[in-house]
Amino acid sequence: xxxxxxxxxxxxxxxxxxxxxxFQRYAANCREEWVVLDALNFVKENLDPTLSYRWxxxxxxxxxxxxxxxxxxxxxCKAFLRDYPGVIRVEPLAHFPIERDLVTVIDDxxxxxxxxKPYLIPKEVRSLDAGEYRQTPAQLKRYKQFTLCINCMLCYxxxxxxxxxxxxxxxxxxxxxxxYNQDSRDGGRAQREEEIAATxxxxxxxxxxxxxxxxxxxxxxxxxxxxxxxxxxxDWYLAHTMPWLTR
Amino acid sequence: xxxxxxLREVPRLRWFFRHPRYLRYLARELTCLFIGAYTLLLVVxxxxxxxxxxxxxxxxxxLGSPVGIAFHLLALGFSVYHSITWFNLTPKALxxxxxxxxxxxxxxxxxxxxxWALASLVVF
Numbered sequence: 001x002x003x004x005x006x007x008x009x010x011x012x013x014x015x016x017x018x019x020x021x022x023f024q025r026y027a028a029n030c031r032e033e034w035v036v037l038d039a040l041n042f043v044k045e046n047l048d049p050t051l052s053y054r055w056x057x058x059x060x061x062x063x064x065x066x067x068x069x070x071x072x073x074x075x076x077c078k079a080f081l082r083d084y085p086g087v088i089r090v091e092p093l094a095h096f097p098i099e100r101d102l103v104t105v106i107d108d109x110x111x112x113x114x115x116x117k118p119y120l121i122p123k124e125v126r127s128l129d130a131g132e133y134r135q136t137p138a139q140l141k142r143y144k145q146f147t148l149c150i151n152c153m154l155c156y157x158x159x160x161x162x163x164x165x166x167x168x169x170x171x172x173x174x175x176x177x178x179x180y181n182q183d184s185r186d187g188g189r190a191q192r193e194e195e196i197a198a199t200x201x202x203x204x205x206x207x208x209x210x211x212x213x214x215x216x217x218x219x220x221x222x223x224x225x226x227x228x229x230x231x232x233x234x235d236w237y238l239a240h241t242m243p244w245l246t247r
Numbered sequence: 248x249x250x251x252x253x254l255r256e257v258p259r260l261r262w263f264f265r266h267p268r269y270l271r272y273l274a275r276e277l278t279c280l281f282i283g284a285y286t287l288l289l290v291v292x293x294x295x296x297x298x299x300x301x302x303x304x305x306x307x308x309x310l311g312s313p314v315g316i317a318f319h320l321l322a323l324g325f326s327v328y329h330s331i332t333w334f335n336l337t338p339k340a341l342x343x344x345x346x347x348x349x350x351x352x353x354x355x356x357x358x359x360x361x362x363w364a365l366a367s368l369v370v371f
Contacts, residue, residue: 015251071265097252105252138347160269163257207336208272226340 006030006039007087010051013098021098023089024048030081036088037065037076040102053102060216063152066093067102073154073214093157095166109153112169115195116177121188139184146179146224148217155211155221161204168204169195171211171221178224181231197232205229275332281325284318334359 006028013021028042037055044051055065058077065076068091070084081088096104126133155171162168177196181189195201205225212222238245263269295306309315337359338352 013253015253016249018253021253021255094255095257097254099250099252136347138344141347141349142344160257160262160272163262164259206272206276208269209336209339210266210268210272212339213268220339223339223342226336227342230340 002032004030004032004081006081008039008043009087009089010040010043010102011091011098012051012101013092014050015100025087032082034081035077036067036069036074036079036081036084036090039081039088040076040090051102052100061150063150066152066154066157067091068094068157073157075152075154075216078216093153095157095159095163096153104153106153108166109151109156109170109173112173113151113176116169116173116192117188118173118176118180120180120183120186121191122185123187133185135184142184143179143182146175146182146219149176149179149219149221150217152216154214154216158210158214160208160210161206165204167200169201171205171225172219174202174205174228175219175221175224178228181228193232193235196228197235202228202232271332275329278325278329278332281322282329285322285326288318330363334363 008026008028009023010026011021012018012024026043026047028039028047030039030042034042037058040051040053040055044053053065053067053076055076056062057064060075060078063075066073067076068074068089069076069079070089071091073093076090090102092098092102092104096106096108099105122133149172151172153172156162159168159171162170174196177192180186181192197203202225205222207222207226209222211225212220215221263273292303292306295302310319334356338355341355343350343355
């Protein structure tokens, strides 16, 4: 196992003493097979215990360690040092306010996620005696890809629309709404459309596609948003030309 | 402990230089201007046709001028780029599920290219 002296350039911000963030350099003795999160842990354990960042699972499941690595939204636990020759610049996720160092304020995303009701709203209420809701493999396939979202918010950091128009509900929340809309057991689409078919919903999206390029779980949020656009367009035309159908 | 979140502003006019993907996106969007310009040219052509044979002949002459030809080549190039980038995105917006499988992306984009080729043949 070879070692490498890795130069990290980390954005620091201490709300108690700093008026603005600034970069700080660390030289960390890392193993070649490490990820950026390992390097940060090395810094925290050996060089600077004040460095703050979020992480938990170290296996691209929890979605906590999203940060900008050389300007690109990445999970620090999935960003291998071997892919970054030279100085590695680590910043908090773009477009989110910085709480401290690499920790961002995610209240906006959590509030938006709540607004789109990302849970099953059963089409028909069944008693426990009636047994489970059944679903065919084809019905599962229809939405499965969109269940893979880990709420890491990399898509929000990549989305130029969200950066410029913070009221945009954004890629992950709309993809999760779409996931439940596509579910054969669900009957909550009309409720979710109030949020996602609105101006601040899909119509703020200009299909840059950056969300899908950075998504570590290959959810393809851009696809979800375009599908929601088509569905809400059809809804609109049906409601205005054949209102008797939508009643 | 006091909270004092710091928001780094996104530059309004320079954000697309942050990554090549944003420039590619802008290229896709801005090439539509040439499609718009060509549409306007067709409207001008119709207007000239309505004004009589002389006006229409002058319009055709203008199209054949070096500036006219240069515009057409430019508009063609940008329109092709615009169309290709959008056709390649169609599988995202229009997934087709048959049973428990999705039709491959290439088939959906390919159908659009086939439609394009067919429409071009009809126009010829």
